[in-house]
């Protein structure tokens with residue numbers, strides 16, 4: 503008997519009933535111990551940690567330019583436009599690539615190989631970026647960000663499809679919240695460590711592009727770490743598939759590009775909500791620093807704290823908001839509530855001189871709600887074999903919005919000022935709200951389950967299971 507068969511045999515040995523499912527059997531040996539049994543919660547949560555760390559490196563290095571903006575502009579002699587190109591080169595290609603990335607995950611690579619390939623793109627892209635800084639070649643840095651971008655967004659797609667495959671039906675919203683949380687820890691740690699790291703290296707190497715390059719190389723360690731997580735995830739996922747005989751449960755259906763035109767209306771509504779909402783968060787944070795300094799007369803340090811609070815709060819709150827959504831269900835109502843709170847927050851920032859910390863805390867909280875409730879909804883609308891493509895599509899549209907609105911936001915600030923920018927964001931949030939209401943009505947009309955309570959969803963799942971037997 504091979505090791506694999508032996509492990510399967512031990513896990514399936516009769517007589518050892520699990521507490522949460524009488525059909526689950528355990529026996530001695532690591533394969534059947536609590537942390538190693540893929541049907542056990544403990545094993546799932548251990549795998550969840552690896553799943554969450556998949557995108558840690560990518561989120562960490564994504565905002566390296568923001569953390570080192572002044573250093574980059576000085577050491578590489580860049581103007582604002584060239585600096586912003588590092589972000590545009592990440593977003594623009596993804597308008598197309600991320601959709602195909604999602605399709606390739608569904609049709610060609612599968613989630614496991616997809617995660618390894620896209621993590622490799624992230625790592626190689628970032629090291630090219632660092633090498634470009636080391637030898638003072640901004641062109642190489644641009645190319646590095648482009649390669650990084652190819653991997654970064656599609657890696658998020660693989661992370662989402664892993665989450666659905668392991669947690670569909672139970673803790674999915676909390677899992678999405680936790681993923682967001684750890685990713686945001688990545689952004690926040692980056693924001694607070696890169697400059698001190700550069701300053702430390704500069705204290706004995708001196709300032710300049712060499713020091714910048716070494717700093718970026720060190721940051722790349724997190725990408726290597728996430729790449730290792732992609733290999734570990736592939737191992738655990740393959741093992742779970744083998745032990746739980748997941749392959750036998752597959753329908754054998756595969757996605758075709760032409761399926762996109764038959765996607766339910768809800769997919770398109772979700773995509774519009776996603777883009778209209780996210781363009782009022784990410785680009786707002788990008789330009790937030792000067793906003794707090796100019797409108798609220800804050801010191802640079804206080805403004806930086808205020809600006810990073812949206813991400814810090816979402817890192818802290820998302821697992822809890824996700825947990826609450828799991829308990830209650832009704833994802834569309836949660837999204838509507840999150841969008842309304844964001845409208846209040848932007849409204850306060852636009853029209854009042856209240857302490858900006860209050861609306862910013864509100865925004866961080868609202869963003870956690872929307873992110874935890876929005877992304878899991880895709881898994882209620884389409885079958886699993888189409889999920890990568892749907893996430894790819896949503897992120898492609900999101901990137902189109904992010905790339906264009908980021909540029910528009912800069913232009914609006916330059917020519918019309920912050921009040922108009924805030925009104926622009928408020929208009930976009932109203933679009934997000936209208937489409938969320940539309941989503942509610944369309945799905946209710948079709949008797950869909952997007953806004954059902956968790957109890958009702960469980961009842962339906964049981965009925966479907968019975969009907970399938």
Ligand SMILES: C[C@H](NC(=O)[C@@H](N)CCCCN)C(=O)O
Nearest residue numbers: 561564655658682780873897900
């Ligand atoms: C969960 C969601 N993810 C995204 O929006 C992705 N497109 C990745 C963005 C990465 C850029 N920093 C989120 O981060 O809220």
